[in-house]
Amino acid sequence: xxxxxxxxxxxxxxxxxxxxxxxxxxxxxxxxxxxxxxxxxxxxxxxxxxxxxxxxxxxxxxxxxxxxxxxxxxxxxxxxxxxxxxxxxxxxxxxxxxxxxxxxxxxxxxxxxxxxxxxxxxxxxxxxxxxxxxxxxxxxxxxxxxxxxxxxxxxx
Amino acid sequence: xxxxxxxxxxxxxxxxxxxxxxxxxxxxxxxxxxxxxxxxxxxxxxxxxxxxxxxxxxxxxxxxxxxxxxxxxxxxxxxxxxxxxxxxxxxxxxxxxxxxxxxxxxxxxxxxxxxxxxxxxxxxxxxxxxxxxxxxxxxxxxxxxxxxxxxxxxxxxxxxxxxxxxxxxxxxxxxxxxxxxxxxxxxxxxxxxxxxxxxxxxxxxxxxxxxxxxxxxxxxxxxxxxxxxxxxxxxxxxxxxxxxxxxxxxxxxxxxxxxxxxxxxxxxxxxxxxxxxxxxxxxxxxxxxxxxxxxxxxxxxxxxxxxxxxxxxxxxxxxxxxxxxxxxxxxxxxxxxxxxxxxxxxxxxxxxxxxxxxxxxxxxxxxxxxxxxxxxxxxxxxxxxxxxxxxxxxxxxxxxxxxxxxxxxxxxxxxxxxxxxxxxxxxxxxxxxxxxxxxxxxxxxxxxxxxxxxxxxxxxxxxxxxxxxxxxxxxxxxxxxxxxxxxxxxxxxxxxxxxxxxxxxxxxxxxxxxxxxxxxxxxxxxxxxxxxxxxxxxxxxxxxxxx
Numbered sequence: 274x275x276x277x278x279x280x281x282x283x284x285x286x287x288x289x290x291x292x293x294x295x296x297x298x299x300x301x302x303x304x305x306x307x308x309x310x311x312x313x314x315x316x317x318x319x320x321x322x323x324x325x326x327x328x329x330x331x332x333x334x335x336x337x338x339x340x341x342x343x344x345x346x347x348x349x350x351x352x353x354x355x356x357x358x359x360x361x362x363x364x365x366x367x368x369x370x371x372x373x374x375x376x377x378x379x380x381x382x383x384x385x386x387x388x389x390x391x392x393x394x395x396x397x398x399x400x401x402x403x404x405x406x407x408x409x410x411x412x413x414x415x416x417x418x419x420x421x422x423x424x425x426x427x428x429x
Numbered sequence: 430x431x432x433x434x435x436x437x438x439x440x441x442x443x444x445x446x447x448x449x450x451x452x453x454x455x456x457x458x459x460x461x462x463x464x465x466x467x468x469x470x471x472x473x474x475x476x477x478x479x480x481x482x483x484x485x486x487x488x489x490x491x492x493x494x495x496x497x498x499x500x501x502x503x504x505x506x507x508x509x510x511x512x513x514x515x516x517x518x519x520x521x522x523x524x525x526x527x528x529x530x531x532x533x534x535x536x537x538x539x540x541x542x543x544x545x546x547x548x549x550x551x552x553x554x555x556x557x558x559x560x561x562x563x564x565x566x567x568x569x570x571x572x573x574x575x576x577x578x579x580x581x582x583x584x585x586x587x588x589x590x591x592x593x594x595x596x597x598x599x600x601x602x603x604x605x606x607x608x609x610x611x612x613x614x615x616x617x618x619x620x621x622x623x624x625x626x627x628x629x630x631x632x633x634x635x636x637x638x639x640x641x642x643x644x645x646x647x648x649x650x651x652x653x654x655x656x657x658x659x660x661x662x663x664x665x666x667x668x669x670x671x672x673x674x675x676x677x678x679x680x681x682x683x684x685x686x687x688x689x690x691x692x693x694x695x696x697x698x699x700x701x702x703x704x705x706x707x708x709x710x711x712x713x714x715x716x717x718x719x720x721x722x723x724x725x726x727x728x729x730x731x732x733x734x735x736x737x738x739x740x741x742x743x744x745x746x747x748x749x750x751x752x753x754x755x756x757x758x759x760x761x762x763x764x765x766x767x768x769x770x771x772x773x774x775x776x777x778x779x780x781x782x783x784x785x786x787x788x789x790x791x792x793x794x795x796x797x798x799x800x801x802x803x804x805x806x807x808x809x810x811x812x813x814x815x816x817x818x819x820x821x822x823x824x825x826x827x828x829x830x831x832x833x834x835x836x837x838x839x840x841x842x843x844x845x846x847x848x849x850x851x852x853x854x855x856x857x858x859x860x861x862x863x864x865x866x867x868x869x870x871x872x873x874x875x876x877x878x879x880x881x882x883x884x885x886x887x888x889x890x891x892x893x894x895x896x897x898x899x900x901x902x903x904x905x906x907x908x909x910x911x912x913x914x915x916x917x918x919x920x921x922x923x924x925x926x927x928x929x930x931x932x933x934x935x936x937x938x939x940x941x942x943x944x945x946x947x948x949x950x951x952x953x954x955x956x957x958x959x960x961x962x963x964x965x966x967x968x969x970x971x972x973x974x975x976x
Contacts (some may be wrong), residue, residue: 292453303462304456306461307466308469309469351457356454358633419446423439423447
């Protein structure tokens, strides 16, 4: 959706939100890439929901690919959102990742909460971040603040 | 040019807003890379300083040549485990595991068994006083070219000429008599722990083994095969912990099986059980199904927490520290959780003193010497207390993983703590052989053993049954020569320590070992074996006397 009709404050707010989420994804990806011992295996094996699926992803034959794919996807989302280029794609990839993180350890009543820094019921930060990405996928600001601006004829 | 025409229309504002993300991206990338890189470099430097080798033991020798003919004496629960590790599962076990793996794909016990190396043995003989168990063995082991016969007594089995080696998994009071008869006949022996049931036969068995050096005796402390313990040995050898003044180990169980309340078979009767043979050297008693199946609950046949479970912990630590028999033992406890007629304690604390022992020191010479080893057990609670070796410089937590925490008061790590390079709340070292392997341990008891490194071990990231490796080591010594990791000397130390624990509990006082005379010191007039085996009556909570 065109964000030209929004007030400057609202549009700048969306840009800040995009940068913050991109920052978060990129930093997670970079840290994992540079930590040679990092693996999603523990997170996947301790899944409290859809264990067969996450257990399969954590299997010896797949885990190497899953770890690499996760790092690449995290960094891709981060780069697209921070640079403001095709950020709509980044948003959808990000939503996909967050949905997996959410479903592996969903804050459903009756399921173990696992290690976390707060208290959650149905809604947690993964879900909120995914919802924010959904908003950003609808209201793209790349041509206002981002590389897309350089290739755009209508600057908003 | 087209491009020129696009970019020529861009204002400075456009360039700024278009490319402002690039420095942000660069900053984040730089911060992440330098943070993770610094952590990695510090970690690497620390590991190089510690220089602990996480190396597996050298592989045992080849299993080639003629098959070794093995007999099993005592085909109960543990006996079944042992012959299965040799490659002989019962039909019942195979069927149950097929069902389990069909219902639960993550249950890989059958798959792991089928992938196990062939040890090139024949299971030629079984000896059990209960017909049902002997028949089960005959049904399962007379197939695929294997011929297995039943013998009513171990003497007949040993004299049959059909066995080169035997595995003994009987009640404790039969361990030494059968081992001694076999060793004297030149038959190799794998005997379950505790190696003996009383003090006198501990010496008799050692004498028999020394007089027959060709027969290989191994004691069933399978955790000696666990990779993490070898890593722990290396950490001790490099004095990472400094002077270890206290070792604590524990048993925590809270279920009937863990408290030796095993099932009583419906077909058990004087017709199906050779009761007199079961009793052996034990006091004469009327036929009693409970005594037969739950023998661990009475001193007459078993040895309670000190012989049954403390021996595992003692040998685990002895394998790492090689501290030998304690100078003093003080034990206490009681029957507090299972007042069901048993006479062995179900809560027990055994304090072992080693006043002359030291693992090494990082302080001035002579300041540190001596160590206490505390074994603490209850059969009425499952809180996992772990095994910890506490040194002046660091503490080592021991299980399937080895985790080392630096100590706030450490001399060795003092400078690194001050510089913020190590944090005593964070391990300086962790070795987890299972980190690259999935685990599907099923029961609470299995998990307990797995956590202690007693059940499974890892080789090249693959889960291996440590009992299998321990049996393989014994078979390799028989075939290729060499000394088992838990042979007669280690078994002697384990058995004497267990008996000192039992004695101290019964005497209610400190028991002392004379290392020169190699004797437990008795007061005038004391018959230590009579005291150790005393099978006193116990009054149950309902007031009825049971014996």
